[in-house]
Amino acid sequence: MDINEYRKLLKKAHLCRECRKQDAFTLAGHTLCAECRARNTELRAKKRKNNPQHEREIAKKRYYERKAKGICPNCGKRKAEEGKSWCRVCVAKANKKRALEAYAKMCEAEHKGLCCKCKKKPRLKEKKLCKDCYEKVVKNARKATEVSKIKRESKRVWRGIHSAAYC
Numbered sequence: 001m002d003i004n005e006y007r008k009l010l011k012k013a014h015l016c017r018e019c020r021k022q023d024a025f026t027l028a029g030h031t032l033c034a035e036c037r038a039r040n041t042e043l044r045a046k047k048r049k050n051n052p053q054h055e056r057e058i059a060k061k062r063y064y065e066r067k068a069k070g071i072c073p074n075c076g077k078r079k080a081e082e083g084k085s086w087c088r089v090c091v092a093k094a095n096k097k098r099a100l101e102a103y104a105k106m107c108e109a110e111h112k113g114l115c116c117k118c119k120k121k122p123r124l125k126e127k128k129l130c131k132d133c134y135e136k137v138v139k140n141a142r143k144a145t146e147v148s149k150i151k152r153e154s155k156r157v158w159r160g161i162h163s164a165a166y167c
Contacts, residue, residue, distance in 0.1 A: 011031055016033035017036075018036040018040075019036055062076075072085075072086050072089075072090050074090040078090075105119065110123075115128070115133050116128040117137075
């Protein structure tokens with residue numbers, strides 16, 4: 001019996017792959033019991049802490065290997081999106097995490113009475129931004145309005161030209 005067959009046998013019996021005593025959470029897809037998982041997590045953290053340069057090199061190598069194979073370098077489970085590096089699931093998770101972090105920073109700044117954008121200057125009364133950031137936002141909004149007007153007008157002209165050509 002080779003090692004893979006033995007591991008499958010342990011998984012079927014719901015036994016931990018390391019200690020072979022306790023019940024592993026095989027229904028959740030795990031092959032280790034809670035104690036062995038915790039011990040492995042501690043050991044991996046210690047190893048990363050003791051030799052971070054080596055761990056970085058390994059991670060970098062793993063990243064490029066996965067990318068060359070066309071799978072997501074972040075999780076290594078799913079195919080990467082066409083023209084992208086990561087899979088949809090990892091992109092969605094990263095976006096959600098980034099949004100939550102940004103929201104937390106904004107809430108913290110708002111709680112302290114600071115500008116939600118630069119988080120340095122005090123905000124204006126009844127606003128979430130300081131004077132400088134507010135002026136920039138207003139300027140950009142005006143510019144965006146002008147651009148959208150130009151786009152709408154060019155669409156209208158384009159439709160007029162092409163609808164006349166097909167009549």
